[in-house]
Amino acid sequence: MSLTETSQNRLLALARQSIAHxxxxxxxxxxxxDAYPAELREIRATFVTLESRGQLRGCIGMLEAVRPLAEDVAENAFAAAFRDRRFPPLAAGELADLDLHISVLSPAVALTFLSEADLIAQxxxxxxxxxxxxxxxxGTFLPSVWEDLPNPTEFLxxxxxxxxLPAAYWSDKIQAYRYTTEMFG
Known part of the structure; x- marks a missing residue:
């Protein structure tokens, strides 16, 4: 599902408004x-990523779709600004310099693999x-993480x-799921 540019802009504005609120x-x-079109009321999972001067400032989201898209964006934007444990809560003076990115996730699909090498190959x-x-x-990595970790072995x-888990760890009990995103912002 691809969102219209108008809907993307509405979600970005909503995310910023939720942080300001x-x-x-x-x-x-x-x-x-009721104030949003049908495509923004669909039950979808999102991540909202905040950057300040090109540096990560917060990223929070949902892996499973449990609430309407517009509501998920408002909740995740707030959480990225104030509840990401890696960062102090956002200060009012930071809002103007904040770049917001929204990733709308597809449903996750289980991967079937026989070994770590088999998973990496997929x-x-x-x-x-x-x-x-x-x-x-x-844990999860959004598709955008490939920009920083382009090697599949290092990514994993x-x-x-x-x-x-340790980087060299492997077990037959590990499960992996794949999803794609529509990212904008």
């Missing part, structure tokens, strides 16, 4: 879904977002570390 109230912007650099899971440990090693 959060600075004033400490809560995400409430979304009146990865599509620049296309795939990957969820890696073993038991309660789980870093993703294992993000999931709380």
């Amino acid at each position: 959060g600075l004033q109230t400490g809560r995400p912007l409430p979304v009146d879904l 990865l599509r650099p620049g296309i795939d977002g990957i969820i890696l899971q073993e038991g309660a440990r789980r 090693q870093h993703l294992k570390q993000k999931a709380g």
